[in-house]
Amino acid sequence: MPTLVSHPDEVKVLSKRFGLGATNIDRYVELDGYKATQQAIEQGPEWIINTMKASGLRGRGGAGFPTGMKWSFVPKVSEKPKYVLINGDESEPGTCKDHLIFLNDPHAIIEGAMIAGLAIGAKTGFIYLRGEYRYLLNIMEKAVADAYAKGFLGKNIFGHEGVDFDIITQTGAGAYEVGEESALMESLEGKRGVPRIRPPFPAVVGLYGGPTVINNAETIANVPHILLMGGEAYAKLGTERNGGTRLFGISGHVERPGVYELPMGYSLRKAIYDVAGGIRGGKQLKAVVPGGSSCPVLRADEIDVGLDFDQLAKAGTMLGSGGIVVLDETVSIVEFALRTIRFYQHESCGWCIPCREGTDWIKKTLTRFHAGGGNKKDIDNIQYIAENMLGRTFCPLGDAAAMPILGFIKKFRPEFEEYLAGARVANPLIQIQPVGEHELAGAH
């Protein structure tokens, strides 16, 4: 079982029911559960969307798109049914926050999906969980069944004539790329997770051709809380244009790794040194990947920055999925970069050439480089390949692979140069295998 952590600086909005037994529907109702949905039914779509806009909530899946605005893009009238799709594919390395929501508060996700449905006029919601999350899918399915049994889902919900909402849960079967929203829809339609061309955007032509709102599980779990506390009150917890709080997963070389709910704009330095207890074993900080593996790295002298979308963008990186990965002085950036690109090369869906070939070439070059076979041109070549992937791929996975690699080279170039000159990692993590020993060569 994941350890639940806590710190006095936390502001618990979304996580306030964690550890309180809220998977049980009666307990959930006791803890103000399903009140927001009833309020939403009474107040209507316009009120919901205005509240969401006022809250300043931005998507927690990575891109930070304002949720209220996203919902308002869905056409009012549509020949085809509209859908709500909850993205629980959670596969960005460094990210495990949705895991805790599914585990501790599945009804908040159901409620959020229903409210999104009421706002846009959808009668069906899908909740898609990555295949590895089977035990969480079981929890989610039980919650959905309990909600049907109480009449909270199905026809005429809460006794309101003509107000219907159904939820279908779905499992993936292992694929990072399926977290990308258009690939997610393909997967849900029973196809390979290859992204779709845009426009048309999902808000107009989405799942089964109908207008579709796609939101991350954390985004959607915030919705009932926002309706209950009011959009302005939620917005005030955060910073300008970055409303509310966020689940930050702090992992790597810290004393107290865990998922903490902190106000948007909270100091990255304090998150590492106060909330997560500082660097493990009294070591020095070397670097931080601030929002999941696709975000460019920050050096130890760059952590005086607030954790919100805009401040991190200004610092040349991203808030991404809120997964803060902390590296101490012992880590070799060459190795860390190699492990990062191995992931993206493995997960590239292969549809477009810059991503398929670029990730492969960078991986091959870095593998040889790491094994001590680097040559003078390698560092520039890796940079050149990554720069040529940026903005030239069919979906954002290509950028997600190129950006961290460029960050490593930009911020730690001397380390690559020293490595080339013969400096080696004291304790290599990734084994350097003589060519031919396939059995120990790893997954990729």
Next chain:
Amino acid sequence: MSAIANTIFSPELAARFDKLVTIYPLKRSALVPMLLYAQDEVGYVSDAVVAEIAQRLDLLELDVRNVLSYYSMLRTKPAGKYNVQVCTNISCMLRGGFELLDHCKHTLGIGHKETTEDGLFSLEEVECIGACCWAPAAQVNYDFHDELTPAKMDAVLDTYRAREKK
């Protein structure tokens, strides 16, 4: 009675599939879950599984195989009864994921995607499994095991061995 005469699945799974194909706006949406649930029961996605799922969804076997080859959890060959999946992605790497993988290779005597002779365990190096804050993490089939050390891993493997003896 299953919708398919001579189904290769257990009555429970066949009944589940009968229902699954009816809940979506398009039947084909059941494909990915069906492949995974079939694998859970059969051990892998065999030719017979492909054939029956294609029949249930009115698809060509080719369509099914095309989707099957995309998803990393789906396999077309048997694996051990307990599939040990060790994450070595960044958060786990920083807290001993690679050491854990090496430890498993040595104690089980097998490499990546191999199976022990008695068919009990397979081993796989996997990408992030969404347990980064409880690293290093591994999954045995669908069970998560967090904050592992080589010694804890041995104890975990022993619990699966003990299950077999009962």
